[in-house]
Amino acid sequence: MKIVVVASFAPSLVNFRGRLLESLVSRGHEVIACAPEDDPGVAETLGRWGVRYQGIPMARAGINPFADLRTLGALARLFLRLRPGLVLAYTQKPIIYGGIAARLTAPRARRILMCSGLGYACTGGEGADRLRAFVRAVMARLFRLATARADRVLVFNRDDGIDMRRLGMVAPGQDIVQVPGSGVDVAHFRERPLPGGPPTFLMIARLLRDKGVVDYVEAARLVRKRHPEARFRILGPFDPNPSAVSERDMRGWVEEGTIEYLGSTHDVRPCLAEAGVFVLPSYYREGLPRSTLEAMATGRAIITTDSPGCREPVVHGENGWLVPVRDPQSLAAHMMRFIAQPDLMAQMGRRSREIAVGHYSVDQVNALLIDLMGLNEDRGAAPSTHDRRAMAASLAQQS
DSSP states (O other): OEEEEEOSSHHHHHHTTHHHHHHHHHTTOEEEEEESSOOHHHHHHHHHTTOEEEEOOOOSSOOOHHHHHHHHHHHHHHHHHHOOSEEEEESHHIIIIIHHHHHHHOTTSEEEEEEOOOTGGGTTGGGOOHHHHHHHHHHHHHHHHHHTTOSEEEESSHHHHHHHHHTTSSOTTOOEEEOOTTOBOTTTSOOOOOOOSSOEEEEESOSBGGGTHHHHHHHHHHHHHHOTTOEEEEEOOOOOSTTBOOHHHHHHHHHTTSOEEOOOOSOOHHHHHTOSEEEEOOOSOOSSOHHHHHHHHHTOEEEEESSTTTTTTOOBTTTEEEEOTTOHHHHHHHHHHHHHOTHHHHHHHHHHHHHHHHHOBHHHHHHHHHHHTTTTGGGTOOOOHHHHHHHHTBOTTOO
16 A cells, blocks of 8 residues: 655654554555655655655744645645555644645545644643634644544544544544554663762753743752752753744853753763653643653653643653643652652652553554554454554543
């Protein structure tokens, strides 16, 4: 079968979907992966796996309707030319424009639409600023067009499925199935011993205020008043999103000695190995943060917010703690619990590794996704236990 995968960020095809793409090729499918970046490194890696890379015009973070119409037109022409048997689209713009284009030009193709988080437009709830409210209303209508009669609509957490239905992003009868994110390669992210030296906290995220960067900095200031030896690190790229932290902000935090900024990297493993606790104080509408899963696989305790997506992989008091959103005081207090009881880092870190291996291994997740895409049926296979578990997580009747 010819399969077209549509993404909004080229490196995600390798970093987040690579093992899935390799598995599809190994099953004899012809796979074409699409993203906006002209990224020779990604294209070369995909080519080694037998995946063809196709660049498409897409403004990943913009809301210019003319640019988005160009994206829709490009995808429609691509589908007319390729005649895919299955379209897999993930993240908002690929779901919207890939889903609509497939409805118009490839009506016989299976449409698998994977919502990996509701993102900027749905951050902040009903009281969000006017721009977000407007974007959310438009997005809801476009999602409904894209998901109409889709073969699968997948979400990474229960809250997203419920809110998609509440906001009218899917038709009342559309089934929504929860899957355990994109998984994590537990062999690549091996369990690592805790580092010696002063307590070290690490946050990995795009540098958005909605990701809780400012809360992390405020909590670091509070902790360092009592524990000046503690280290607070941030790893992640600057971002064009409207809620982005500026380079000037980051320079100020570094110069005052509160934060160590590590820049961005394609391999987070050394940074995770040097940290004792992973922190993600996000109130962004996450799907299921991959950075948290990677930290868990490494054997790190987690502090994150009790918010959609963030709470999914954390059992409060077992492999970490859940704190209220936008509450640097609570965040600081839980950081200081690890400083006061350092054995908790090892205890909760071991439990994190167990959960990552048992529930979020990329091989298990990909087996589930292949079942949900109906590709085992092509080989005459019966539905697997993964498929039955996924269907048990159906959110079709939730409101």
